[in-house]
Amino acid sequence: MEKKTMAVLFGGQSSEHEISCMSVVNIVDCIDQEKYHLILIGITEEGHWVKADSVEQIKDGSWRKSDVQAVLSPDATKKVICLLDEKGFSEVPVDVVFPVLHGLYGEDGTIQGLLELAQIPYVGCGVLASAVSMDKLYTKIIVDTLGIRQANYVGVHRKELGQMEAVLDKIEKNLPYPVFVKPSCAGSSKGVNKAENREELEKALLEAAKHDSKILVEETIVGREIECAVLGNEDAIASGVGEILSAAEFYDFDAKYVNSESRTDVHPDLGDGIEEQVRDAAVRIFHAVDGSGLARVDFFLDKDGIVFNEINTLPGFTAISMYPMLWEAKGIEKKELIQRLIDMAKTKLR
Numbered sequence: 001m002e003k004k005t006m007a008v009l010f011g012g013q014s015s016e017h018e019i020s021c022m023s024v025v026n027i028v029d030c031i032d033q034e035k036y037h038l039i040l041i042g043i044t045e046e047g048h049w050v051k052a053d054s055v056e057q058i059k060d061g062s063w064r065k066s067d068v069q070a071v072l073s074p075d076a077t078k079k080v081i082c083l084l085d086e087k088g089f090s091e092v093p094v095d096v097v098f099p100v101l102h103g104l105y106g107e108d109g110t111i112q113g114l115l116e117l118a119q120i121p122y123v124g125c126g127v128l129a130s131a132v133s134m135d136k137l138y139t140k141i142i143v144d145t146l147g148i149r150q151a152n153y154v155g156v157h158r159k160e161l162g163q164m165e166a167v168l169d170k171i172e173k174n175l176p177y178p179v180f181v182k183p184s185c186a187g188s189s190k191g192v193n194k195a196e197n198r199e200e201l202e203k204a205l206l207e208a209a210k211h212d213s214k215i216l217v218e219e220t221i222v223g224r225e226i227e228c229a230v231l232g233n234e235d236a237i238a239s240g241v242g243e244i245l246s247a248a249e250f251y252d253f254d255a256k257y258v259n260s261e262s263r264t265d266v267h268p269d270l271g272d273g274i275e276e277q278v279r280d281a282a283v284r285i286f287h288a289v290d291g292s293g294l295a296r297v298d299f300f301l302d303k304d305g306i307v308f309n310e311i312n313t314l315p316g317f318t319a320i321s322m323y324p325m326l327w328e329a330k331g332i333e334k335k336e337l338i339q340r341l342i343d344m345a346k347t348k349l350r
Contacts, residue, residue, distance in 0.1 A: 014103030
């Protein structure tokens, strides 16, 4: 069988750059290299595209010093990666792309748009699903139409902060303290803070505004943090439900990736019917945003039931990431999971 060529994109310009580098190592280890010739393309935090020679270079960070420039051509008649080094220019035909890019400029529809222009099949959600799911404010507007419970919220634009007193008044009129303040489009809980009073709210808004022009302010939901993985296209299925046992007051960036005391449970005791409610809601939300391939849908569970939190269209694949763990608990090992995602990519382009 002739090998196909797969370009794997990693790194990126978002605050989740390092998480992408951790995820891609696990993903590459699970790709069947008897079937695929891999081209590893790293994107630095400054936005420079280069070719990495090995997973070892990704692990030690030396890929950033590569002298081989790499560019994905948008020319649909070619479907190539363009390489440029001291020996000259070359074009490598590509059959499929696996964009292992979390956060802005990777999970938000931008790289997906480039791949659509190039008409190269790619793993994961398309432009629309990626864009609206990355934007927490617009995701909530969509989920409002489904009748699925979610936290009450107020949206704020950065330009409004010039009239800070009016913004604070609006939020306090609609939401009781404490509230959570989040950049609408940042990932991995960067720039997220809890505010207990007006002074803390102002500081949290200014911090969130450093990460995005849109800010989401939500009521506090006191409950358990649970997650569900979705896999598929029109025939999407949901995994079981996992629970986050955070070492911090809330599951922020440090609690996810730094504090080793945070734990996950892929077989939590949730009570009668809760798992099915979560699984059903996860698939409905996935379809509502026009999802394809994969997503992780996050909820809270409080005394009144489940509450939708957010959807991630390229969930982490690190050693502690919930998405692959949930499918392993259902009997789908990482290698099989990765191959299913690649197979789905071949049929997704319109």
